[in-house]
Amino acid sequence: MFRGLRQRLIWSQVLPLILVLPMMGILLVYSLEAQVLIPHLARTLQGDSRLLAEISSAEFELWGDPILFENLISRVQMGEDIRVMFLDNQGALLYSNDPEDTPLKGTVLDLPGLPNALSGQEIALTNYSILNVNNVYVDVYEPVLDTNLRVVGIVRLSYQIGSIYDIFRQLRWQILLALGIGLALSLIIGTWLAVSISRPVKEVTDAIYGLATGLRNDPIQEKGPEELRSQVRAVNFLVQQLHSLETSRRHLLANIVHELGRPLGALRSAIHALGQGANEDPELMKDLTKGMDRETLQLQYLLDELADLYDKSLGGLELNREIVDTSEWLRSTLVSWKAVANDKKIEWQEQIPSKLPSICIDPIRMTQVVGNLLSNAIKYTPSNGTITIASGTELEIFWLSVTDTGPGVQPEEKEKIFQPFYRGDTGRRIKQGMGLGLTIAHELVMAHGGEISLQSEPGQGSTFTVSLPLKLS
Numbered sequence: 001m002f003r004g005l006r007q008r009l010i011w012s013q014v015l016p017l018i019l020v021l022p023m024m025g026i027l028l029v030y031s032l033e034a035q036v037l038i039p040h041l042a043r044t045l046q047g048d049s050r051l052l053a054e055i056s057s058a059e060f061e062l063w064g065d066p067i068l069f070e071n072l073i074s075r076v077q078m079g080e081d082i083r084v085m086f087l088d089n090q091g092a093l094l095y096s097n098d099p100e101d102t103p104l105k106g107t108v109l110d111l112p113g114l115p116n117a118l119s120g121q122e123i124a125l126t127n128y129s130i131l132n133v134n135n136v137y138v139d140v141y142e143p144v145l146d147t148n149l150r151v152v153g154i155v156r157l158s159y160q161i162g163s164i165y166d167i168f169r170q171l172r173w174q175i176l177l178a179l180g181i182g183l184a185l186s187l188i189i190g191t192w193l194a195v196s197i198s199r200p201v202k203e204v205t206d207a208i209y210g211l212a213t214g215l216r217n218d219p220i221q222e223k224g225p226e227e228l229r230s231q232v233r234a235v236n237f238l239v240q241q242l243h244s245l246e247t248s249r250r251h252l253l254a255n256i257v258h259e260l261g262r263p264l265g266a267l268r269s270a271i272h273a274l275g276q277g278a279n280e281d282p283e284l285m286k287d288l289t290k291g292m293d294r295e296t297l298q299l300q301y302l303l304d305e306l307a308d309l310y311d312k313s314l315g316g317l318e319l320n321r322e323i324v325d326t327s328e329w330l331r332s333t334l335v336s337w338k339a340v341a342n343d344k345k346i347e348w349q350e351q352i353p354s355k356l357p358s359i360c361i362d363p364i365r366m367t368q369v370v371g372n373l374l375s376n377a378i379k380y381t382p383s384n385g386t387i388t389i390a391s392g393t394e395l396e397i398f399w400l401s402v403t404d405t406g407p408g409v410q411p412e413e414k415e416k417i418f419q420p421f422y423r424g425d426t427g428r429r430i431k432q433g434m435g436l437g438l439t440i441a442h443e444l445v446m447a448h449g450g451e452i453s454l455q456s457e458p459g460q461g462s463t464f465t466v467s468l469p470l471k472l473s
Helices: 005-058 066-076 099-104 114-118 164-213 226-275 282-313 326-343 363-380 437-447
Strands: 082-088 093-096 123-126 134-145 151-163 322-324 347-351 359-361 386-393 397-404 451-456 462-469
Touching: 005 066, 005 082, 005 123, 005 134, 005 151, 066 093, 093 099, 114 134, 114 151, 164 226, 226 282, 322 326, 326 347, 326 363, 326 386, 359 363, 363 386, 363 397, 363 437, 363 462, 437 451, 437 462
Parallel strands: 347 386
Antiparallel strands: 082 093, 082 151, 123 134, 134 151, 322 359, 386 397, 397 462, 451 462
16 A cells, blocks of 8 residues: 555655544534633523522512512523523522423422532533533523522523534534545645656656666656756766766777787788798798787787776776885886887987985886876877976975877867777877777876876877875875
């Protein structure tokens, strides 16, 4: 019954009213009856009884004469439903307008308010309670005094209601009608709220199933309460991320096929040439083995990038930090890349201070960062171009910059340059690499608590700057 969100929301609106409104209705009816109706009847009877007592006090010498009593009742004009009794100063019945009381004439009556009235007190009694709504009565006792203020008799006025419902029937039906309208409105509003909340939840659920089954990847329209809108935004972000991951996966597979196919094709050609007798020519043999070594090195780079990508997919990069001599580490890192740049006829410039402060880093990981930046610079810098490596410290920050004179980066590509598998338009017919080098460098620098930035203008080269804190926070 309460398994669905819609049912729970509806009952959350209706159930409190079902419990509260009847109780409020009963309390309202009881308050009106006990505080308004019954006191009003009692005050009316008390007024009539005082009038009878005052008249009787003026003619107390005739007290006990039935003619006097009938005359008093006619003069006051009592209602037909009001029962009037005249009692003597001992509580014996002298007269009653109810014929059923005729056998009791002259009998001392045992009435609950009589002792108080015989002592000279005015008293009004009722038996009404929330548990007693049938045969309710109101009894008023008024003492009749002589000139010496002695009680000569008692005037008793009674009004008996067959059922309090006979008087408050219309009010009770109005209250029940109001309760019914309140419940109906609550049910309508609760249903509307439940539908307005459950529909977006169902759409989000269907979207998640659609993502899981691959049937949809379009965003969901934001609507409903703010909490549901936030949930929809989260699902839309998930849709976007999954779509991006799927696109990246396809790019990765295409890049792997391309990057593996080229060196493997070259290796097969070299092996085929060796099988045809190329090993008999020492010069050709040297060129073939050198080319095979270059292609296997390219495969090694590919495996390293894939390994780093795998480490990143596991949820973080583990660092083995240690205190290193920054100057010595940096120069040893640059040696091999300087040779590669010289082979390509690229001018190599170093602007590194002779003494740099020590820094706590993972030297292997940071060597990989520098290598990725230099590899990228060498790749896109033409022959006779220039690569400049500079470093220094500023405000507890160690910085390292790699500047090339390559084609630069277009403004719209700057935000994408560190994304996985992205390779900018450099004007080349064949784009080398898988587009992971800068992504991996960015992740490693971030893992060290640093930043990496790019400054570039089309046709004027690029400058990548790495900033690392000298002290661990």
